[in-house]
Amino acid sequence: MxxxxxxxxxxxxxxxxxxxxxxxxxxxxxxxxxxxxxxxxxxxxxxxxxxxxxxxxxxxxxxxxxxxxxxxxxxxxxxxxxxxxxxxxxxxxxxxxxxxxxxxxxxxxxxxxxxxxxxxxxxxxxxxxxxxxxxxxxxxxxxxxxxxxxxxxxxxxxxxxxxxxxxxxxxxxxxxxxxxxxxxxxHDTPGFVANRIGTFWLQCAVVETLDRGLTVEEADAVMGRPIGVPKTGVFALLDLVGLDLMPKVDASLAATLTKDDAYQSLRRPFPLLEEMIAEGYTGRKGKGGFYRLNKSNGARVKEAVDLKTGDYAPAGKPSLASVSASRRGGPKALVAHDDKGGLFAWAVLSQTLGYAAALVPEIADDVPSVDRAMRLGYNWKFGPFELIDKLGAADFADRLKAEGKAVPPLLEKAAAADGFYRVKDGRQQVLTVAGDYADVERGEGVLLLSDVKLGSEPLAKSGSASLWDIGDGVVCLEVHTKLNTMDPDVFKIIAKALDIVGKNYKALVIYNEGSHFSAGANLGLAMFAANVGAWPMIEDMVAQGQKAYTALKRSPFPVVAAPSGLALGGGCEILLASDAVQAHAESYVGLVEAGVGVVPAWGGCKELLSRLARDPRRPKGPMPAVAAAFETIGMAKVAKSAFEARELGFLRREDDITFNRERLLADAKKKALSLVEGYQPPEPVELTLPGPSGKASLAFALRDLYAKGLATEHDMVVASELADVLTGGDDADMTEPLPEETVLKMEREAFMRLVRTPGTLARVEHTLETGKPLRN
Missing domain, CATH: 3.40.50.720 (NAD(P)-binding Rossmann-like Domain)
Structure with a gap:
């Protein structure tokens, strides 16, 4: 069927x-x-x-x-x-x-x-x-x-x-x-798996917050990133899903669960919640919820509700020693701390995780199913049983016993063994309901780099990137900096990849299992160099990136990039330099350099121009491709899916899209192997660019945007440099195509002129501080 x-x-x-x-x-x-x-x-x-x-x-x-x-x-x-x-x-x-x-x-x-x-x-x-x-x-x-x-x-x-x-x-x-x-x-049980545990966790956290007198900000600070949960924590999450949903889910569970279920003991009236819902404070979809945005002196101010009075006040930023300890020691350090945050964390986690351990095999056949449900359904970094292992299964059970609380049989087995998960002979194993261990099985067509790492050492490694043998003659290049940004150490590993793969392997896949493929260049490093006037250092980094990406493009073996999440700036440019892309459907691709006041300088301009010029769906002639590239790069457009990336020209029609993130690496590997037989690196391209007449046309459109207030002063500066690169400069002639090396040189020179301007330095600094672009 x-x-x-x-x-x-x-x-x-x-x-x-x-x-x-x-x-x-x-x-x-x-x-x-x-x-x-x-x-x-x-x-x-x-x-x-x-x-x-x-x-x-x-x-x-x-x-x-x-x-x-x-x-x-x-x-x-x-x-x-x-x-x-x-x-x-x-x-x-x-x-x-x-x-x-x-x-x-x-x-x-x-x-x-x-x-x-x-x-x-x-x-x-x-x-x-x-x-x-x-x-x-x-x-x-x-x-x-x-x-x-x-x-x-x-x-x-x-x-x-x-x-x-x-x-x-x-x-x-x-x-x-x-x-x-x-x-x-x-199994056919109330709330199934994720909502059965997730609702218990939310209800327990709300009750403990009220009983212990914490503020909503304090509760969210503890019940968020310190335990591997999104920063929304509890109360901001309830705002997100809608406060009016909470009573409905509660009533449904209460009606279907047995009277002796632990959830029933958590239920109690919450008059403030009822009042908020009645007054339209149903969360983000209403007038606000536990948090709301208000205006004060013309500025938007985030406010939080006082759980005792129901009044709103500017949301604070809690300073809890337990939260600080968790940054170094993880969840275990959090619950070991005796301040109110640590005691709150233990109260919630001891009940929630103990509840989860008591529900297997009632709600699902095995431990991985429950962990998977909470990771995928509630965006927890660790499922309940993975979290127990983080706390130490034996320590967790001992503390429950010391407090006179019941220890579920499955937890007893984990405490007496090696926890719920272990690694043996390079394979991850999990504790079964019977009390023995079995290999964690992956579905056919699933290949995870995390599994590869359990049983092997990297072929090469630096602080920024590593090379892994993923089988069948294919090597994986993994970037693992913060947000997987690109820096000189990444370029060194690319050089090693070219040597290692060229001598002993068939193909290279560029992939990682972070939340994002790459946020682009390391802006912090560039800002540091700019602050000390180390302009040659910045230019050298630009040149290194151009050299590394060009070498990938000219390598004697296929290179396949496999993005998921953000692929911005230099992260987008490495896609453009690859022979093919196997993109996760949720790939957000864009050349966003204009937002920080520069132009793409690792080949992004010339590669996008080349792709747009060869796209049979677009009008012929040099100007349509130039105009499309100018709009896409100048407006820092970001495709909000792999399909939109194809429409913008970042992906080609022959590039493939994978919907399931867990299948991305295997699909990319398969694609790379399909390109091996008879592979020939692409020949250098020549670009037919319109020169001064094309730049004049772009300048006219730009002046119109400025007159309408749609472009700022510094936008005009950046766009002028971009227009110069895309049209080939003053000496370009449509009858004499330019070698791609010439366009690369123009990218580099335009970048260096812009990076010295006060407007660009202000944009970079603002982006690093706030994560948002500056319109100056």
């Missing part, structure tokens, strides 16, 4: 988001909702949902073109069209009566073998399928997406006793490879 067409019933936030992500994957989707009570447009709800998503930020669509794959409709006029759907996703109200009435209607129209699933997050499958016919039960399962469906990688799957194995196999494979989802198989 294959899934080619799909239908989503329910055009609310989740249903529409699921439809959008199916469209991102190239699937034709029918999006249906009820007929509105007012108005003549019977498809208004579904059409409105698509229109809203096209304007939303963050965008549900990876490309606006994907929206064309969605056909809006309604369940009165278009129900018979479901006969063409291979997969029908129900995403209507969390009311079993409404859902079951819909299922009965679906049974009359859907084709044999079509899969039907519910996106419920609270209702058990046993209730949804009760008294339903065998045909329905065999094709039915729960597919619990997390919001927003495009960005949250977790997909929890729940099957029933009658669900056909082929249904689970088909949908798992499709969601994994086509939608990029991390699959967790859950």
């Amino acid at each position: 294959t899934i080619v067409t799909a239908a989503v019933i329910g055009a609310g936030v989740m249903g529409a988001g699921i439809a959008a992500h199916l469209a991102n994957a190239g699937v034709s989707v029918l999006l249906l909702d009820v007929v509105p009570k007012e108005g003549d447009n019977r498809n208004a709800l579904a059409e409105g949902a698509v229109a809203k998503m096209l304007k939303a930020d963050p965008a549900p669509f990876m490309s606006k073109r994907a929206a064309k794959l969605i056909t809006p409709g309604n369940i009165e006029d278009d129900l018979d069209k479901l006969a063409d759907a291979d997969w029908i996703v129900e995403a209507v109200l969390e009311d079993p009566k409404i859902k079951r009435a819909l299922y009965e209607r679906l049974e009359g129209v859907r084709k044999d073998g079509s899969i039907i699933s519910s996106n419920t997050s609270t209702l058990p499958l046993s209730l949804l399928t009760k008294d339903m016919p065998d045909r329905f039960c065999g094709d039915f399962l729960i597919t619990h997406f997390f919001n927003p469906p495009r960005y949250m990688p977790l997909l929890e799957l729940v099957t029933g006793p009658n669900t056909k194995p082929a249904v689970l196999e088909t949908l798992s494979a499709f969601a994994d490879r086509r939608l990029g989802k991390g699959i967790v198989l859950c």
Whole structure:
């Protein structure tokens, strides 16, 4: 069975988001909702949902073109069209009566073998399928997406006793490879896995905050990065998901969990929360929540609510010794500290992690499934069992015993052994429910650099980058600086890669498992050199980058870049220098140098020009490519997906896109090997550029932007230098193509002129201090 067409019933936030992500994957989707009570447009709800998503930020669509794959409709006029759907996703109200009435209607129209699933997050499958016919039960399962469906990688799957194995196999494979989802198989228990533990954690943290008299800022400072959780912590996370959702989830869990479940003892009235919701303070979607943005003297001020009085005051920046200790010693140092932050952390973690340990195998078959669910569903850096290992399983159990708290049997086994995870013979192993260890298995087509590192030493290494043998004659170049920025040590490893791969291997893949591929050049290093007037040092760094990237482009073996997350500036330029790109769908690519007051100088200008000039989708002649490059680079455009990167010219049509992050390295390796036979490095290119006439045309457009207030004084300076590079300078002639070395030289010279200007130095300094561009 294959899934080619799909239908989503329910055009609310989740249903529409699921439809959008199916469209991102190239699937034709029918999006249906009820007929509105007012108005003549019977498809208004579904059409409105698509229109809203096209304007939303963050965008549900990876490309606006994907929206064309969605056909809006309604369940009165278009129900018979479901006969063409291979997969029908129900995403209507969390009311079993409404859902079951819909299922009965679906049974009359859907084709044999079509899969039907519910996106419920609270209702058990046993209730949804009760008294339903065998045909329905065999094709039915729960597919619990997390919001927003495009960005949250977790997909929890729940099957029933009658669900056909082929249904689970088909949908798992499709969601994994086509939608990029991390699959967790859950048992049919309340809240499944992630929300069962996540809701307990949130409720416990709120209760302990109130009982211990912490401020929301203090609680978030502790329950965030110190334990490997996003900086939103607890209260900012509740603001993000919506305060009005909390009572609903709480009530649902309370109604379905047994009376002796530990969650029940955490429940208590929260009058302030009820008042906030009643007054429209429902979080970011409302007037504010535990935090809000207010205006004071014309400036926006972040305020936090006082949990005792309900009044708002400017949010403070807590200074807790336990949080400081965690920066050096991690979660273990945090909970060992006896200040209020450390005691709060232990109170929450001891209950939450103990609860998680008591739930296996009730909610899932094994420990990795639970850890995976919390990493992918709540963005925890460590799952509950990984976190227990960070604290020390034996120490954790001993402290629970010393406080008279129960130690779950699975935790007892971990405490008496080597923890929940260990490495043996270069393989990661995990403690099973039976009490022995088994290898952690990866799916077919999954290759993780972290696994490679467990059983091997790097071929070469510096403080900034390493080379790893990933098998079959392929080497991986891993950058591991902060934000994976590029510096001279990276260039040295590139030189070693050229030598090592050239002598003993077949191909090179550029990849890392950080949150971002590369944020570009090391601005801090450049700023330091500028502050001491070491201009030759900056020019040498520019020259080194040009030499390294050119050498990659001219190497006698294939080079494939595999980005995920940010690939900006120099990180984008290394993509442009590669033979091919295997991009994760969530790759955010751009030449953003203009934002810090310079121009791309490691080949970005000449490579983008070359690609745009050769793109058959674009008009012929030198000026269209120059104008497109000028707009893209001058406006520091960043593609918000790999698909947009293709539209902007950063990726070629033959570059491939991987949806599942865990499959990226294996796909890149496969692509590199496919290029080996008969490989020849690309020949140097010559660029036909328009010269002074082209620059004059760009200058005219630029003056218009300045007159409209859309360009600043320093924008004009930077754009003028950029225009000079892109048009080839004063001596360029459209009848005499320029060698790419000439354009590289122009990039370098323009960069050095700009980096000495006060406007550029101010931009660099401001970006380093705030992480935001300066408009000067």
